[in-house]
Amino acid sequence: MKLSGGVEWALHCCVVLSRASAPVPSARLAELHGVSKTYLAKHLQALARAGLVRAAEGRDGGYALTREPAAITVLDVVEAIDGDQPAFRCTEIRQQGELALPPEECRVPCGIARVMAEAERSWRRSLAGTTIADLGASLDPARLDRVLGRG
């Protein structure tokens, strides 16, 4: 099982935006964490598509969160980057081969599919239990302003 590498960057990026005193241009966001601008642009677009960040135009333009950091969960960011498809995908092999069950015995998901889905629900619930505001506490806004040349 593997999550997209962009998840780490996107979460750190949302934390930065939650602590910034004004929108942050995407080139600056890339420099803050030493990632490539192309890499970053792709993930910022995914965050924007998911409605988590918005680009402000103009001289002081840049990216900002669209809502309170306390209203954005880790799960929101993970799903924006990695998608919300289940990790386990049942192909109904119980209906194939010599041991195949008739369709009328397959109206509810099989026990295996249910166990896999329940585990993913636990994972999602856990990620939904922490917000960007919870994570933001570790980043000092004064230090961020200084690094951004706004000190």
Add this chain to the structure above:
Amino acid sequence: MKLSGGVEWALHCCVVLSRASAPVPSARLAELHGVSKTYLAKHLQALARAGLVRAAEGRDGGYALTREPAAITVLDVVEAIDGDQPAFRCTEIRQQGELALPPEECRVPCGIARVMAEAERSWRRSLAGTTIADLGASLDPARLDRVLGRG
């Protein structure tokens, strides 16, 4: 996030072995669920490497579980097929770029890495809470014996 497609087959296969009255040849296992023999061979080898199944030689040879179905969890099978690497891999981006933290402030994993790891622990805990014995109840051993021509 995506799990290897082999997980579905491997779990169904372990359920079959838990309900079979004798070892099942790998070609028969493939036929039972209508999967290709090559595909199956690869996953049976992974299950054997993980110590969950063993091949018995001889005329009545075939695969069998190495221990009681109640002692094999869904997590055991998932990790045998998909590996036990974390889905989220922290690359320590907090130590990169303009916002980089000094190494001495990075002795414990960052808050983001901790939240991601905790969610994966929930997922694993959930998968470890169900055994092959629990899943086996849905497969009638008499029907299996009949399909295997042992009826």
